[in-house]
Amino acid sequence: MGAGPATRAFGGGLMAFGSHTTEPVPLYLIPQTVAEEVRKYGDSIAEVRVRRTSGHCYLINIKHEVRGERHE
Numbered sequence: 001m002g003a004g005p006a007t008r009a010f011g012g013g014l015m016a017f018g019s020h021t022t023e024p025v026p027l028y029l030i031p032q033t034v035a036e037e038v039r040k041y042g043d044s045i046a047e048v049r050v051r052r053t054s055g056h057c058y059l060i061n062i063k064h065e066v067r068g069e070r071h072e
């Protein structure tokens with residue numbers, strides 16, 4: 001589901017980023033699903049994208065810093 005980590009310069013060093021995409025969720029469950037992902041990844045979240053699929057279902061993509069891996 002998620003892609004491999006990518007690196008990006010930030011604050012004088014390079015940070016590794018990972019990505020996680022949820023299964024399709026209905027519109028009314030987006031807030032609960034995002035809250036669950038925030039509990040899982042916390043402050044390491046860099047970006048949240050919500051994309052509509054068929055019907056009233058959406059994919060949620062979370063881009064997050066890979067903890068413990070700083071590339072300098």
